[in-house]
Amino acid sequence: MSRDLNIKVHHLTRVEGHGNIVVNMKDGVLEKAHLSIVEPPRFFEAMLKGRSFHEAAIITSRICGICSLGHQLTSLVTTEDALGLEISEQTRLLRKLLVHGATLQSNILHAYFLAAPDFLGAGSVFPLIATHKDVVLRALRMKRVANDIGDIVSGRAVHPITPVPGGFTRIPEKAELLEIKRKLLEEALPDGLETVNTMKALAGAIPQFERETEYISLKHSDEYALYEGDIFSSDSGLIPIANYLDVTNEFVVNHSTSKHAKYNRNSYFVGALARWNNNNAQLGEEAHAAAAAMGLKPNCYNPYMNTIAQVVEAVHCILDSVRIIDKLIELGLKNEKPNQTPTRYGRGIGSNEVPRGILFHDYTYDNKGNIVEANCIIPTGQNLANIDDDMMKLVPEIIEKSKAEITLNLEMLVRAYDPCISCSVHMLEVDFIE
Amino acid sequence: MTTALTVIGVGNRLRGDDAVGPLLIDALSASQADALELIDAGSDALGILEYFENRQEVIVVDACSMGRDPGCLVSFSPSQADLVLEEDPLSLHGLGLAEALRMAESLKMLPEHLKIIGIEPDSIQFNGTLSQPVQRALKIAIKTVQDEFHRVTKDSEIKS
Numbered sequence: 001m002s003r004d005l006n007i008k009v010h011h012l013t014r015v016e017g018h019g020n021i022v023v024n025m026k027d028g029v030l031e032k033a034h035l036s037i038v039e040p041p042r043f044f045e046a047m048l049k050g051r052s053f054h055e056a057a058i059i060t061s062r063i064c065g066i067c068s069l070g071h072q073l074t075s076l077v078t079t080e081d082a083l084g085l086e087i088s089e090q091t092r093l094l095r096k097l098l099v100h101g102a103t104l105q106s107n108i109l110h111a112y113f114l115a116a117p118d119f120l121g122a123g124s125v126f127p128l129i130a131t132h133k134d135v136v137l138r139a140l141r142m143k144r145v146a147n148d149i150g151d152i153v154s155g156r157a158v159h160p161i162t163p164v165p166g167g168f169t170r171i172p173e174k175a176e177l178l179e180i181k182r183k184l185l186e187e188a189l190p191d192g193l194e195t196v197n198t199m200k201a202l203a204g205a206i207p208q209f210e211r212e213t214e215y216i217s218l219k220h221s222d223e224y225a226l227y228e229g230d231i232f233s234s235d236s237g238l239i240p241i242a243n244y245l246d247v248t249n250e251f252v253v254n255h256s257t258s259k260h261a262k263y264n265r266n267s268y269f270v271g272a273l274a275r276w277n278n279n280n281a282q283l284g285e286e287a288h289a290a291a292a293a294m295g296l297k298p299n300c301y302n303p304y305m306n307t308i309a310q311v312v313e314a315v316h317c318i319l320d321s322v323r324i325i326d327k328l329i330e331l332g333l334k335n336e337k338p339n340q341t342p343t344r345y346g347r348g349i350g351s352n353e354v355p356r357g358i359l360f361h362d363y364t365y366d367n368k369g370n371i372v373e374a375n376c377i378i379p380t381g382q383n384l385a386n387i388d389d390d391m392m393k394l395v396p397e398i399i400e401k402s403k404a405e406i407t408l409n410l411e412m413l414v415r416a417y418d419p420c421i422s423c424s425v426h427m428l429e430v431d432f433i434e
Numbered sequence: 435m436t437t438a439l440t441v442i443g444v445g446n447r448l449r450g451d452d453a454v455g456p457l458l459i460d461a462l463s464a465s466q467a468d469a470l471e472l473i474d475a476g477s478d479a480l481g482i483l484e485y486f487e488n489r490q491e492v493i494v495v496d497a498c499s500m501g502r503d504p505g506c507l508v509s510f511s512p513s514q515a516d517l518v519l520e521e522d523p524l525s526l527h528g529l530g531l532a533e534a535l536r537m538a539e540s541l542k543m544l545p546e547h548l549k550i551i552g553i554e555p556d557s558i559q560f561n562g563t564l565s566q567p568v569q570r571a572l573k574i575a576i577k578t579v580q581d582e583f584h585r586v587t588k589d590s591e592i593k594s
Contacts, residue, residue: 019524047560047561059448064446064527065446126533126537126540130540414524415524419524
């Protein structure tokens with residue numbers, strides 16, 4: 001079909017930082033289809049230079065209110081790698097518990113507040129509050145349990161204070177952990193399973209679109225990798241974290257102030273679907289049952305299913321958090337002090353899976369323990385090229401639809417990746433009623 | 435002693451004038467008043483819903499784009515203003531204070547007395563500092579919160 005199509009979706013309501021969808025088709029030939037980013041998430045380096053190893057994680061955790069824990073923990077493992085700080089098994093377990101809480105919270109909010117309104121054709125979450133109040137309350141209840149994990153383990157849910165290089169400044173009490181366990185089993189688990197039912201009912205509204213791409217995530221020998229592991233590519237297998245620059249290969253494109261990334265192909269996918277595709281064999285029975293109920297299969301190439309993979313991970317995080325709490329208690333909580341005596345100075349590289357995908361921090365310290373060089377590569381930057389390639393394949397496939405439908409499909413695609421573009425400025429815009 | 439007044443500072447400390455909410459919380463934390471609950475909500479605006487439950491008197495302090503001069507401070511209730519919603523956000527990062535307040539209202543979770551202290555920013559660039567006009571506004575905001583606390587508790591134990 002010979003057709004002209006021009007789509008420009010401008011999201012300008014944030015004062016700074018936004019993504020615009022641009023599609024340009026002339027005489028049936030697709031010239032352009034991309035997500036244009038107008039804010040550079042490349043401010044990390046300048047903010048970290050000259051800062052001491054005690055400060056790095058505090059600063060990075062404040063870069064973004066939604067991604068705060070992911071940045072903080074990745075910053076800590078990077079500093080520990082650079083300074084040769086060993087951590088205890090207890091620290092490792094407490095961090096994994098924090099990662100599970102943050103993943104649960106982000107995945108659930110994304111599924112309910114961003115994806116579900118699309119699947120229901122509601123436009124946004126606000127009309128749903130009146131019609132599906134119980135569902136909105138369920139989402140907020142699950143957010144609260146996740147917050148409780150943050151409060152108890154890290155001292156504060158939003159910008160954690162007790163996790164420091166080498167360990168924790170405060171170890172939670174046994175009774176506090178048991179209370180979290182109770183909430184996980186009595187509140188979060190039933191809510192999580194109800195979430196699976198809700199998403200199962202909505203799954204029919206998920207667009208049928210497939211584009212096989214390269215899936216990149218961490219991989220851990222013993223568990224579904226969220227904290228620690230090696231880099232794994234679905235195309236070429238394992239790569240040590242130290243060689244992350246060989247994977248990310250950042251490059252500049254004209255339509256985005258954020259750099260793009262590519263490895264074995266033109267683009268690659270990071271996030272819940274990549275983790276699912278690479279590591280689903282390491283998930284437990286309940287998570288697999290959830291995936292089966294919602295129609296998520298191994299080697300899924302539909303990017304819209306990222307949301308479903310997030311819900312599967314939420315179930316996993318709830319149950320695995322209980323396992324971690326049991327293990328912590330079995331080992332006996334020890335009031336350890338953080339190990340903050342550097343055994344070396346120089347470069348360190350750290351990586352974790354954060355809700356939106358694999359995150360890399362890379363710092364170089366001088367011999368006073370101050371940062372002289374820093375590099376952070378966030379998941380959204382790595383996904384941008386993949387989103388553009390999805391759009392280039394998707395638009396011709398749905399070109400018979402109306403412009404409004406095509407626009408919605410593209411917005412839903414971008415939302416499926418939950419990009420961190422307007423990272424962290426929550427400026428309230430107000431018009432006064434005269 | 436039970437909480438008489440909850441003050442929530444919203445904003446990102448790393449983004450110039452957007453730090454005004456958290457900085458107000460810092461300034462008030464010298465106060466030893468048990469009846470004053472101080473929350474630095476950072477930039478996770480949806481998180482403020484957690485602090486609305488079982489509270490009657492709440493003040494939210496945030497940098498607001500109101501089309502006024504930098505440093506201009508306006509104290510208002512949600513019903514006095516039309517909060518501009520991002521109806522169709524592309525990511526969770528698009529859900530801010532307006533969306534959180536709207537959600538709380540729909541769920542009937544708004545505290546009985548909720549006041550928003552909005553401060554018009556000059557710049558919200560990363561790595562910036564508070565601009566002069568917003569520094570002055572911060573002082574006024576602190577005074578406003580202290581007066582409110584006195585009104586609520588009818589005592590004067592709060593210090594600046």
